[in-house]
Amino acid sequence: MNTDDLNFAYKVRHALNDKLDELPASTTDRLAQARKMALARKKAHVEVPLAVRVVKTELAAAGSGFMSHFNWLGRWGMLVPALALVVGMVGIYQYEQQERIADLAEIDAAVLSDELPLDAYLDHGFNAYLTRSE
């Protein structure tokens, strides 16, 4: 970047800084509030007596274990219903297939156990089959 570009960039910077002064009070208040909140969180790490620190660490470990378990649940929370849905769909498909096979088997059994229709004896192929089987 040459000097002209740098000058230009710094003029833009100046303009952007000027624009910052126009932020509404509600926004600056909210930012100040957020800053205070962040600083309060930092205070939690301030030096504490050793005994207290040990207890705190243990509690934090227990808490974080619980929380991580909870996070884990949250993260997989979407997957479990999706899996249940897939398993359900596969189950329904299998059930329908079984039903269809059972229906076909019933029809086959009915056809096989019925007496032969008269037309069957007019069929040359069938006659040939009968003579061969005799």
Next chain:
Amino acid sequence: MATDKELSDFLENVERRAFKQAVYAVRKDESALDIVQDAMIKLAEKYGDKPAAELPALFQRILQTTILDYFRREKVRNTWVSLFSGMGPSGDEHEDFDMLESYAAEEGSEAAESGADKFERQQTLDIIDAEVQKLPARQREAFLMRYWQDMDVAETAAAMGCSEGSVKTHCSRATHALAEALAAKGIKL
């Protein structure tokens, strides 16, 4: 290690610029405020014990990550919303986003003040602000970190997760794009 005072001063110094950076990226004031708050809390919680000199680069990195997280969440949310809402009218505010409208809406605080110079200066600032927002995201990030947040090339590269050469390229392109856009509108800085 940064003292409470140092951290507080740093956050106070950077919070408004961080907010504008987030607004440039997400285009929603409320979301930008949430992002800055999250970034501040993460910095204080996780890196509050770092030396004060390291805070700017760390904060920028956290801010960029938080903005990315926001976009990821939005993407997931939009996927589910579009999945379940079906044929409803499109509610994507980014599609018909009109820069001028949003900036017109933000104005008003200085309505009482008048005068041609004041008005012209105000207009110029608004146009510069809008043109910065129109820059491609990576160019804008590099430009703002280098020239607004006073970060050096190495820090900017680390925060953006790219090479120093890329940072220089982004900055140069952003500067030229801005200069051209402003010149086209008759603004000379």
